[in-house]
Amino acid sequence: MKARSASRIAFGAALLGAVPSCARCNDSVESKKSEDTRVVASASSPTPPSSSHPADDDANAARVIATSPSIVDAGAVSRASSCRLVFGPAEQPFRGPAAIVMTPRELSLVANDHGKPRIFPVAVTRPPAASAPRVTVRQPSSFVSMRSTPCEIAGSYAYCPENDGTVYRTSIGTDDTKAVAKGRPGARIAVASLGDGHAVVATLDTRRTSEGEVLQAFVTLDDGKTQRLSEEGAGAIAVRMVPRGRGAVAVYLDARTAMVPVHARPLALENGELSLGSDAVVFVGGPPELGIDVTLAATARSLHALVPLGRGARDFGMVAIDVRDPPKEDSVWSLYPNGLDPAAIGATTNNADGAWVSRVRPVDASAHSPRVLELGRIDDTGVFTSMGIIADGGHVTDIAMATDAFGAVWILYGDSSITWLERRICS
Numbered sequence: 001m002k003a004r005s006a007s008r009i010a011f012g013a014a015l016l017g018a019v020p021s022c023a024r025c026n027d028s029v030e031s032k033k034s035e036d037t038r039v040v041a042s043a044s045s046p047t048p049p050s051s052s053h054p055a056d057d058d059a060n061a062a063r064v065i066a067t068s069p070s071i072v073d074a075g076a077v078s079r080a081s082s083c084r085l086v087f088g089p090a091e092q093p094f095r096g097p098a099a100i101v102m103t104p105r106e107l108s109l110v111a112n113d114h115g116k117p118r119i120f121p122v123a124v125t126r127p128p129a130a131s132a133p134r135v136t137v138r139q140p141s142s143f144v145s146m147r148s149t150p151c152e153i154a155g156s157y158a159y160c161p162e163n164d165g166t167v168y169r170t171s172i173g174t175d176d177t178k179a180v181a182k183g184r185p186g187a188r189i190a191v192a193s194l195g196d197g198h199a200v201v202a203t204l205d206t207r208r209t210s211e212g213e214v215l216q217a218f219v220t221l222d223d224g225k226t227q228r229l230s231e232e233g234a235g236a237i238a239v240r241m242v243p244r245g246r247g248a249v250a251v252y253l254d255a256r257t258a259m260v261p262v263h264a265r266p267l268a269l270e271n272g273e274l275s276l277g278s279d280a281v282v283f284v285g286g287p288p289e290l291g292i293d294v295t296l297a298a299t300a301r302s303l304h305a306l307v308p309l310g311r312g313a314r315d316f317g318m319v320a321i322d323v324r325d326p327p328k329e330d331s332v333w334s335l336y337p338n339g340l341d342p343a344a345i346g347a348t349t350n351n352a353d354g355a356w357v358s359r360v361r362p363v364d365a366s367a368h369s370p371r372v373l374e375l376g377r378i379d380d381t382g383v384f385t386s387m388g389i390i391a392d393g394g395h396v397t398d399i400a401m402a403t404d405a406f407g408a409v410w411i412l413y414g415d416s417s418i419t420w421l422e423r424r425i426c427s
Contacts, residue, residue, distance in 0.1 A: 083375055083387045086127045086408065088422030090137040094120060095416055096146035097398035099153050101172070102350075104405045108172075109412060109421070110153060111146040115162030116177060117170050118146065124404050127425050148416060150398070152191035154199035159191045167201055169223065180223040184215065192241040192248035195269035198222055202229060202239045202250055217252045219267065221274040229265060230254065231279040237288075240296045241267075242303065242349050244325075251296060251305045251323060255288040262294070262305055264323045283321040283331060285309040291342030296323075297355035298348075302380040306357065308343035311335070318345060318359060320382035332382035338362040338369055346399025346411070347378070354379045356401055356409045360393035370394060373413060375424065387426050 092098075098111040098120070109120040128135070151160040158170050159180070167181040167189055183189060183203030190202040201220045206213050217229040217236035229250055230236040239252040247268040254261045261284050266277035286309065295306045297320070305321040316339035322330045336343075340362055348356040354377045362369035373393035376386040391413065398419075400412040410423050 083390070083409075083424040083426040084130060085134075085390075086423050086425055087135070087410075088137055089391065089420045090422065091139055092120065092412075092414075092419040092421055093140035093142065094118070094144050094146050095414075095419060096148055097150040097414075098146070098400060098412060098419070099151050099158070100400050100402040100410065100412060101153055102402045102404055102410075107402070107404070107410060110151050110158050110172070112149060112151045112160045113144075113146060115147075115160050115166065115168045117151050117158035117160055117172060118144075119172070122421065124406075127406055127408055127423075145416070149186060149188050150400075152189055152201075154191040154193045155197070157199065159189060159199075159201055161187075161189055165203075165205070167203060169201075178223060181218075181220040181226060183218070187215075188238070190239050190241040190250070192243045192250075192267075194221070194243070194248050194267065194274075195246055198269055200241070200248060200267055200274060202241055202252075204236055204239060217250070219250070219274065219276070221269075225274075227274070227276070229276065230263070234261070234263065234279075236263075238293050240294055240305075242296050242298050244298075244303065249303060249323060251294055253288075253292065253294050253307070255292060258287055260285040260288045260292065260307070260309065262307065262321055264305070266325070282323055283307075283319070285319065286311075289316075289339065289341040289343070293342070293345070295345040295347050296349060297357055297378045298350075299355055299380060300352055302355075302382075304355070304378055304382050306345050306347060306359075306378070308341075308345060308359075310339060316340070316343075318343075318384065320378055320384065322382060330382070332384070334384040336361045337365040338367075340371065342397060344393075344397050344399050344413075346401045346413070348401045348403055348409070351403050356403065357384060358390070358399050358401060358411050358413065360396050360399075371396070373399075373411075375409070375411065375426075390422070390424070391420070 094111050098109040101108040107122040107124050110117045149161045151158045158172050161167050165183045165185040166179050168177050169180045170177040181201045181203050184205045187204040194200045203218050207216050214235045217239045218226050219229045220226040234254045236252040237255045241248050241250045250265050252263050261281050264282045265279045268275045297304045303323045305323055307319050310316050317333050317335035320332045345359045357376050357378050360371050371393040372389045373391040375390045376384050378384050395415045396413050397415040402410050408423050408425050412421050414420050
C-alpha cells in the first residue's frame with residue numbers, strides 16, 4: 001500500500017525539560033519546519049530471495065535510493081552483503097515471538113507459554129572460519145504454539161502476559177511466579193531494570209474519559225503501585241522501555257486520526273518509590289498506518305526510537321528519532337521504495353558501537369512488491385547503513401535481536417506460523 005500523508009512533521013520539548021501538553025500537539029507541528037529532519041540514502045534489493053524460505057547467503061544486488069523527498073532510483077549498484085551466515089537459518093520448535101537472553105556461552109529464547117516463560121537454549125560458540133563447511137541444522141520434529149504477546153526480560157526475571165492481560169513475573173529457571181500487573185488482553189508490555197534489583201513494568205489498558213474509551217499507558221514498580229505513564233489528554237497504542245544509567249526511559253506512541261505524537265519520559269527510583277520525569281513530545285508524524293509500532297535502538301551513547309511512517313504525501317520509511325538527554329531535536333529518515341503495513345522492525349539495545357537493526361521493507365515501488373528482511377546498523381546520529389538482504393520478509397511480523405561476546409548478531413524472526421533463528425558475522 002502507499003503511505004498516507006505525513007507532510008507535517010515536528011518535534012516537541014526537551015526530554016527532561018518543559019513539555020507541551022498533547023492538546024498543543026498541533027501547535028508543536030506548526031512550530032517546526034522540515035529542516036529538523038534529514039533524509040539519508042537507503043539500500044534496497046531489486047529482486048527478492050528465490051525461495052519462500054530465508055535467503056541462504058548474500059549475493060543480493062542493491063539499488064541506492066536517492067536522498068530527495070520523492071524517491072528516485074539513483075542507478076543500480078551491485079554489491080555482496082558484508083554479513084556472513086554462521087548459523088541457520090534454523091526453524092525453531094515453537095511458533096510465535098520470543099525474547100532473547102544472551103550469556104557468554106548460551107543464547108536463550110524465552111517464549112510466552114500462557115503467562116509462563118518457556119526457554120529454548122542454543123549454544124554460543126566461537127564462529128567458524130569462513131573456509132569451514134557450513135553446519136547443517138536439524139529441523140524440529142514437532143512444534144508448539146506460543147502466545148503472540150512476547151515475554152519481556154529484566155534481570156533474572158521474565159514478565160509474561162496471560163490471556164486476560166495479567167502480567168506474571170517468573171524467576172528464570174524456577175517455578176517462582178507472581179502476578180505483578182494487569183493490562184489490556186493482547187497488548188504488548190515493556191519492562192526495564194531500575195536501580196538495584198528493581199524493575200518497572202509498562203502496560204496498556206483502556207480507561208473511560210470525556211472523549212470515550214481511550215487506551216493509555218501505565219507503569220508498575222516491582223509488584224507495587226500502578227500509576228499512569230501517558231500524560232493527561234494523551235493516549236498510547238505502543239510503549240517500549242530501556243534502562244539508562246540507574247533509571248530508565250519509556251517511549252510511547254499516541255496515534256491519532258491525523259498525526260502520531262511520539263512521547264519520551266524518564267523514570268527513576270527515589271526513596272524506594274517510582275518517580276516519573278517530564279513527559280516530552282519528541283516527534284510528531286503524520287497519519288498512522290495500520291499496525292504502527294515503535295522499536296528502541298540503544299547504545300551506551302545514544303537512544304533512537306524507530307518508527308515506520310509516511311513522510312509527505314507519497315514517501316514512506318523508517319524514521320530514527322533522537323531521544324538523548326539533552327535532546328538534539330533531530331531525526332533521520334531512511335526511505336523505503338514504497339509503503340507497507342505492518343512494517344516490522346527489530347533492534348539491539350546492548351551493542352557498544354552502533355545498534356543492529358533488522359527491518360521488513362518492499363523490494364521495489366510496485367503496488368504488490370515482495371517484502372524482504374534487511375539487516376543493517378544505526379549509528380549514534382541515527383543514520384542507517386544497510387548490510388544487505390538476509391531473508392524473505394513476506395510473512396515476518398516479529399523480530400528480536402542480540403549480539404554475543406564474539407561480535408556476532410543473532411536475529412529471530414517470523415510470525416504465528418513459523419519462526420527462524422540465524423547468526424551472522426558482519427565485517
